[in-house]
Amino acid sequence: MDSTQLHLPEPALRRLPWYLSYAKLALERGETTVSSTQIAKDIGVEASMVAKDLSYINVTGKTRVGYSTFTLIEVIETFLGFTETHKAFLFGVGRLGGALLQDNGLRQFGLEIIAAFDVKFELAGTNINHIPIHYIDRMNELRQQTGVDIGILTVPINQAQEVADMMIQADFKAIWNFTPIRIRVPNNIVVQNTSIYAHLAVMFNRLRMNP
Amino acid sequence: MDSTQLHLPEPALRRLPWYLSYAKLALERGETTVSSTQIAKDIGVEASMVAKDLSYINVTGKTRVGYSTFTLIEVIETFLGFTETHKAFLFGVGRLGGALLQDNGLRQFGLEIIAAFDVKFELAGTNINHIPIHYIDRMNELRQQTGVDIGILTVPINQAQEVADMMIQADFKAIWNFTPIRIRVPNNIVVQNTSIYAHLAVMFNRLRMNP
DNA sequence: TAGATTGTTAATCGATTAACAATC
DNA sequence: TAGATTGTTAATCGATTAACAATC
Structure with missing residues (x-):
């Protein structure tokens, strides 16, 4: 087999x-x-x-x-695939994005975030947990240098589709989507939706159903 | 209907x-x-x-x-249930737990974390984002005062079951489990498992399958 | 041997998809 | 009216469960 x-x-x-x-x-x-x-x-x-x-x-x-x-x-x-190292870029350094950059546990499961991007000028040039943060327009260049093809989407919901489109354009193969938005992608792109709020919805509903 | x-x-x-x-x-x-x-x-x-x-x-x-x-x-x-306010306790103030305490977005979706607990003495008495952190042994007392029945589990995996058991003993009705462990609970307890690593597993697998 | 376990095959269950009737 | 949409009912699909054969 x-x-x-x-x-x-x-x-x-x-x-x-x-x-x-x-x-x-x-x-x-x-x-x-x-x-x-x-x-x-x-x-x-x-x-x-x-x-x-x-x-x-x-x-x-x-x-x-x-x-x-x-x-x-x-x-x-x-x-x-937890024993290999899959390199990824992270988009959107807010609370959740920042927390993911801090989380060294991800490496144990085969994921290494090697760079982060944001539209906030003041973040460019800084770093979190030794991971450099760049202004978003440097993405394509760094993508070509590194060959990274996994993108982590942690931007605000009204930018989710736009940034996803940017990743698709740049030939990313997989998007790990942490926004509650269902993004539209061609079907050769792998998407994993991880919206914690969906779990809250299920939890509240089941609580209400319980005797 | x-x-x-x-x-x-x-x-x-x-x-x-x-x-x-x-x-x-x-x-x-x-x-x-x-x-x-x-x-x-x-x-x-x-x-x-x-x-x-x-x-x-x-x-x-x-x-x-x-x-x-x-x-x-x-x-x-x-x-x-996003318009109601469901009060919750958080257990385990590590990276992930801390990030959840920081995340005011949860309130928009009907969840308010009103206290956090940890076994690290040095955290007791401090707070994150105005949410007080207590030593774990104060849990029962505060649970009775507040009537909170939702617990958020963000402890290390080798303490997951133990802390879950503690919650069950204290009569919690729902556990939001962020650990990769599948905890054992009586079936009147609502559990939602939110392990981001499971999503990584699916993503890596689908990437490998793709042409 | 008896009994515990793996691991496959068939039956069941439930969610998704397709078809279509009802409505404006 | 024609066409777009809601929303239900039936058919399909796929995952789970149950049964059981094989093995040590």
Whole structure:
């Protein structure tokens, strides 16, 4: 099974980091093997779903034993691309943008922000957490120098589409969209929408439904 | 149709904020009506899906015209609970926790963080953005004083379950979980998992699949 | 061997999409 | 009226769940 070409359902991809975190904690506790049934019980997911998700990636367990904790961590991390370094530009150094620049945790998951851009003149030339901030018009030039093709969108909503268009023009391949706007892109561009407010909507709704 | 008791699919709930942002931008541009077909075209979603999503909530459009932009904004905001104020406690004042405390945007979406807790003694008594930070052992007392029942979880992964258990013990009704850990909770507790790393996993995978 | 586990295949469930009737 | 739009109903699609065979 060539797992690098297999199309995984998005829900399955989102669950893999759970198993990864679980395995990491298990390793800390000194557990050398983990079984899918145990994972399922501990994180409240169907056992067959865990098994199915793990069958997508290139890892085999031992009957009556489970998976080697160490191998499982390694395989999931590699499969998800967390062991490589993906370079990215960040657009919009506001509160959220600034927080992402501060977050060294991203590097652990394979993402390195190497430059940030903003329209505020006073930010140009400064840096946050050793990441340089440039005025937006230098983007194309630096993009060509570095070959970066992932852009992180943390601008105000009324500039979201405009800045996304700029990225598309500059031949970016992926946009990580933190705005609550659904941006329009050609379908060869990968977009991940991460609007925390959408989660608030779901949370409030479920709270209201509860007895 | 009593929309307060209808069970909406989670994907639909997550799309509503898109329509809301779209309507807000349309209002800024001076458009007094928006049609579901136009929304669909502009944000790249099926028109029938937009219509279906909007049919869940208590809003009616006019044939040949669409929805009143103003009414649509009001109805979605109210339905999603963004017009009320939901009070919350935040647990774990690290980079991410600190960023959330700074983010006044949350208030616009109906969430107000009124206190934060941490195990670092040196943080107790300080505040961020006028929100007081307490040592963790004061949580129960303040919870009883304030009646807060939403907890935001931004602690390190090896403390995630422990702190979640503490919240459950203290009778919290909802946990907004920003850790990559899938926490175990009784099923009367509402959990929203917002791990940005899961989105990275999907993004890297889709990038690899692309031609 | 008995029992626990992996991992596949089939059945079910629910969301999305398509078709279309109703309306202005 | 013709055409654009809402909004519902039926068909399709895909993910989850259940059942179970294989393995140690």
